[in-house]
Amino acid sequence: MSDKDREGVNRRKFLGFAGTAAATAMAGCGGGGDTDTATDTESGMGDTDTPTPSGGDETPTDRPEPTTRDGYLQRANRHANEQAPWVFLNRQYSVYGKSADIEWQARADEFIDAYAISPATDSGDDVVINQSQMDSGLDPQDHRATPTDNVVMQAYEKLLDRDLEGGIVDSLADDYSRQEDGRVRFQIRDGVSFHSGDNLTPEDVAFSINRIVDPDVGGLASPQQDQLAGVTGAEVVDGERAVDVMSDGLNPILFSLFASYGPIVNKSWIQSNDSSYINQNIDGTGPFLLETYEQNVQVVFNRNDNYWRDAAEISSLTITSASESSTRVNSLLSDEADIIVNVPPQEVSRVEENDGTSIAAAPSTRVIFNAMRYDVEPFDSPEFRQAINYAIDLESIIQNVLSTFGDATGQPTLDGFFGYNSDTDPYPYDPDEAEALVEASGYAGAEITLETPVGRYLNDVEIAQAVASYVDDLPNVTASVEQRDFQTLAGEVTDGNIESSPHWYLLGWGNTTFDASQTIIPLLTSGGNLTSYSNDEFDRLVEEAQSLPSEQ
């Protein structure tokens, strides 16, 4: 194998071949929201009859068939709640430390938008962000990690963007519409220029999209190919300052994808430079200009005074990293950093009690759950699965293990996502009901083991131990915890063969699109690569949902 060939053998390359937009979600990516479409649960097309988590394998047949995509997804979430393929745990929070020198609010999608930072004091003009790791290069289309996004997306922009809560907002496109199934049109904003001085053109936009989805364009097999799931290409519209994006089929979540993914690059700049140069320099349209770049050490930006919106309020931005959380906290306390990421619960009080620093927390896009394999005893019984959900005091776990940095969940989809069923509540803590359901399931006396990764998610082992302890408190079930190496556990879950998955395991899943389908399809449908569940009615609901557009 030649050196050139070998160079391609890495995670980036293979991510490009993945099947869904959520391929790195378990690794903890953030996501964006979609309030354009995600808050219409009261529209009458949903699934609003009163939920009653209870036993029984039958799917309710007395509910009218939904008529919209949102309705089908809500129904699927209801189904999941009732059939309990998971022990529903918590929505994880992103917890930041923040200096009083700046004003800033955390976003739902985990991106730290330096443009939104305002100085609160004179020393807040030069901002330092300390994250857990540095970027893996500056090519905005050649990575898939949040830390890299936090660096490159200060200088590059997308067609659409997200607000604090995850709602879709305009960015380099100032209008967009669905032309027909498989074709949407973006109107490209006028008066935008790249840092090099070139004006943004529709050709740049079409090239950027094609560079992501087509390995033959722009000299890159982009690992972001599956982030724009279903997109087959883009072309400039004759006579208009617009670009058409073509998809394979309807692609109901396309606008949501372009609000989360698809950074726009300068076609001529990319074509006239090699990969190494593009990975160490920047020519974007964003609010910050690259000043210096030291790989794996720090990146320094200055404000772009020719930005198409008002220039950023801060003058300079430095992004650095420390893998140890205590090191990041110390840098905040000693005024070396203005924003630090991932403050663990045990460090929160140090930040809160220090003069001049505080905690900024926001619900993330990641759900933590315990999957129960539907095809093995005792988890093949819906009653048994429901019993486990009733057996745990989720509020207490969130209070005591997560120091309140978590929200209880009762369905796979998180609040605010498209397809979230707002009438479906988390299971209440009811050990008596749990005991009765275990008896009804016929699996009294069962011995079960919860397999959990160590240190992968916030206090994962502690959560697993609390769950197992609650279940073990039932007189008719014995539960224990087995700690596993994450990669090994993930390897068993993701190998496409449900029979090699553990029977009961803890995982987290970040959905970067704010759309229910990107959690449900890979994790709970019969064909999902990480599935622990299979049910014909559930599969049908999801299939119907994917045949309808989100915008209705």
Add this chain to the structure above:
Amino acid sequence: MSYGRFLLKRGFQGILVVWGVVSIVFMLRFITPGSPVDAVAPLDASAELRQRIAEELGLNQPLYVQYLDYLWALLHGDMGYSYISGIEASQMVFTKLPATVELAVASSLVAITLSIPLGVISATRRHQPADYAATTFSLVGISTPNFWLGIMLVLLLSVEFGLFPTSGRAYGFIEAFRILAAQGVSPGLDALWQWLRHIFLPAVTLGTYFTALITRLTRSGMLEELGQSYVQATRAKGLPESLIRYKHALRNTLIPVITVLGLQLGTLIGGAVITEAVFSWPGLGTTLINAINVRDWPILQATLVVIGCGFVLVNLVVDAVYAYLDPQVVAE
């Protein structure tokens, strides 16, 4: 045995050790659970894709073929490419090496500067308060874990008093001198000052254990030498006590001390992992931890091989110097 033959023999042994290290590092991948495919494949990758990845990584080859391929590539300076970033492993490791070497040398300097005077004072004022203070210090120094000491120093000197930065490495030592040469005295001195401020706490943290160790070694060596008959003879000759201590006794004491220091330098290159993590020092230790966390095997293997080779090389140099100074070693 001649000195040349001695060196040849030691060199051959060194090569054997390096080969052993490389083989063990290679085998690590197979005795740890999970497959490298898990590190490369997207989590929702299909079985076909996983199979394709295994093929492209050469993982479907028999073990001995993979091993020989690895050895052959290594002999040609090819350590592979990072699974995560695609960067050449040798490039990543060798750009991190200067930071680690800098830290190892700085901590050795801290150790030498403090430990030898302390050891001498302790030996020459045996059973006096200064001796008790020095021995207590060395006991505490040997017993204190690096990570705890590092965190405490940061909390006290950086967070509480603001004397030093909490983490990072503003400039490399050589880079600071480049700035001095290129940009003039003021920015150059500022860069050097920043370098010193950043390296001070990590160097003290890493150097404390060795300071304690060498203090004890110097103390016991000095005591032994001061009891030797040649010292009695020099005293009988009427030489001043300071001359006896520092010209005769200390010189002889320093031979084993220098040997230990040399060997410790090798240990420091590999042993700075925790200190680097605590201070976010961008060296080999941090690279190693990051590689372990994400199962980036090419980087992990390259780091371990470089650390192993460094250790062997330092040992070889120490052996050579020792044999040169003390020909009995060659004879034995």
